[in-house]
Amino acid sequence: DPRPQAISDAIRVIPHFPKTGIMFQDITMLLLDPVAFKHVVDIFVDRYKHMNISLVAGVEARGFIFGSPIALAIGAKFIPIRKPGKLHGRVISEEYELEYGSDRLEMSMEAVKSYERALVIDDLVATGATLSASISLWVTRAGAEVVECACLVGLPRFKGQCRLKGKPLYVLVEPSHFDGLTI
Amino acid sequence: MQTIIALAPLVSHRLCLAPPPFPRHRLLCRRAPSIRLPSHRSSTTSFRLLSSFAASRDSEMATEDGQDPRIPKIASSIRVIPDFPKPGIMFHDITTLLLDTEAFKDTIDLFVERYKGKGISVVAGVEARGFIFGPPIALAIGAKFVPMRKPKKLPGKVISEEYSLEYGTDKIEMHVGAVEPGERAIIIDDLIATGGTLSAAVRLLERVGVKIVECACVIELPECKGREKLGETPLFILISSA
Numbered sequence: 001d002p003r004p005q006a007i008s009d010a011i012r013v014i015p016h017f018p019k020t021g022i023m024f025q026d027i028t029m030l031l032l033d034p035v036a037f038k039h040v041v042d043i044f045v046d047r048y049k050h051m052n053i054s055l056v057a058g059v060e061a062r063g064f065i066f067g068s069p070i071a072l073a074i075g076a077k078f079i080p081i082r083k084p085g086k087l088h089g090r091v092i093s094e095e096y097e098l099e100y101g102s103d104r105l106e107m108s109m110e111a112v113k114s115y116e117r118a119l120v121i122d123d124l125v126a127t128g129a130t131l132s133a134s135i136s137l138w139v140t141r142a143g144a145e146v147v148e149c150a151c152l153v154g155l156p157r158f159k160g161q162c163r164l165k166g167k168p169l170y171v172l173v174e175p176s177h178f179d180g181l182t183i
Numbered sequence: 184m185q186t187i188i189a190l191a192p193l194v195s196h197r198l199c200l201a202p203p204p205f206p207r208h209r210l211l212c213r214r215a216p217s218i219r220l221p222s223h224r225s226s227t228t229s230f231r232l233l234s235s236f237a238a239s240r241d242s243e244m245a246t247e248d249g250q251d252p253r254i255p256k257i258a259s260s261i262r263v264i265p266d267f268p269k270p271g272i273m274f275h276d277i278t279t280l281l282l283d284t285e286a287f288k289d290t291i292d293l294f295v296e297r298y299k300g301k302g303i304s305v306v307a308g309v310e311a312r313g314f315i316f317g318p319p320i321a322l323a324i325g326a327k328f329v330p331m332r333k334p335k336k337l338p339g340k341v342i343s344e345e346y347s348l349e350y351g352t353d354k355i356e357m358h359v360g361a362v363e364p365g366e367r368a369i370i371i372d373d374l375i376a377t378g379g380t381l382s383a384a385v386r387l388l389e390r391v392g393v394k395i396v397e398c399a400c401v402i403e404l405p406e407c408k409g410r411e412k413l414g415e416t417p418l419f420i421l422i423s424s425a
Contacts, residue, residue, distance in 0.1 A: 012339070014338040014339055017338040018335075018338070024338045026338050026339060028329075028330060028337065028339075028358055028361070031318070031321075031327060031328040031329070031330070032327040032328075032329070032361060033327070034321065034322065034325050034326060034327055037318075037321075037322060037327075037328065038322055041322060058315075060311055061310055061311040061314055061330075061332075061336075062314075064311060064312075064314040064315045064318075065314050065318045065328070065330070066318075068314070068315045068316070068318055068319055069318050069319040069322055071281075071284075071287075072284075072287065072288055072291060072319050075284055076284065077281060077282045077283075077284055077287075078281040078282075078287065078315065079278075079281065079282070080278065080281070080311075080312075080315065082311075086311075087278065088262070088264050088267070088274075088276050088278070089262070089276075108278055110278070110279060110282065
């Protein structure tokens with residue numbers, strides 16, 4: 001399948017963002033290539049369309065970009081998992097650790113039933129902290145089943161399929177390498 | 184060329200309006216009977232019949248005359264939150280629309296039908312809820328998706344545009360090189376209120392030579408007068424309420 005290589009080639013690496021030592025995987029270049037972007041969505045849709053997924057949760061904000069078209073294509077509801085204070089109505093929240101300090105993710109409780117089968121999407125998994133918090137939101141607090149977590153890019157230890165907090169994790173491509181060109 | 188979007192209320196009243204010719208930027212508003220949304224907190228919400236004008240040279244971009252039967256279901260799936268962000272404003276929360284798979288699909292279809300085959304190569308989406316509606320539209324019409332973000336989120340070299348808030352200012356940013364001069368773009372957000380963010384997005388894209396064909400939102404809060412802030416740039420919306 002030539003698509004993963006084409007997808008990998010479309011991801012731009014920005015060195016030392018947001019801080020020194022981090023090789024940031026910039027997916028915005030892929031979004032400028034409608035063919036490559038469509039490949040990403042098609043691969044995820046092919047994987048999930050027969051898994052009876054009733055909910056796709058996208059982690060703010062880049063998870064929205066991939067989660068929304070996947071949800072539409074497989075006929076699932078879309079739920080944004082958001083930074084604190086952005087959602088209205090009844091929300092549940094989960095705290096997670098950062099390198100320094102902590103942050104929180106929130107999800108609306110509206111219309112989430114315990115029999116739902118959820119897919120959680122983000123663009124990238126690095127430490128897994130955000131995805132783990134998202135899993136906790138679903139499983140521990142909402143009582144729904146997380147069928148899988150999926151990311152476009154994942155560190156090599158997450159390549160292919162792995163498990164995160166007991167849930168399957170599917171990663172499409174490994175990080176791209178910095179080609180030395182000036183940004 | 185004018186466009187009529189007819190909003191059928193949730194009760195049995197049906198509003199039909201033949202499209203008389205109007206000069207650009209005139210709004211035809213007829214107050215619909217007050218109706219009650221089934222799952223909202225305010226007492227009544229009234230829908231307005233709205234006419235919206237496409238760009239002067241893109242006359243083929245008009246929606247069909249009369250009502251689109253998908254609009255009432257989309258409207259009824261949106262939760263209304265009174266007095267947010269401040270007293271007197273009826274905020275519209277699209278997260279409930281996203282839980283209605285048919286309404287969400289219809290929303291995207293309405294935009295795709297409007298913009299497909301019109302030579303639009305850029306769909307710009309405003310962070311963060313514009314990232315929910317913009318990408319499926321971009322994919323369906325074969326355009327690139329350009330995220331327009333809050334400061335310091337984009338990792339590469341950016342250009343910025345400042346805009347005023349009620350107190351202070353904020354900025355919207357885009358990657359350098361994401362768009363080329365002469366490209367035709369639409370800008371997507373879930374809702375237009377004061378129009379501050381959208382008008383900044385327009386200015387940012389125009390600065391680099393992009394032609395803004397239209398701004399498109401699911402919802403307009405007309406009491407916030409965002410449409411005025413967009414000036415000459417056309418605005419297409421599905422739902423307007425006060």
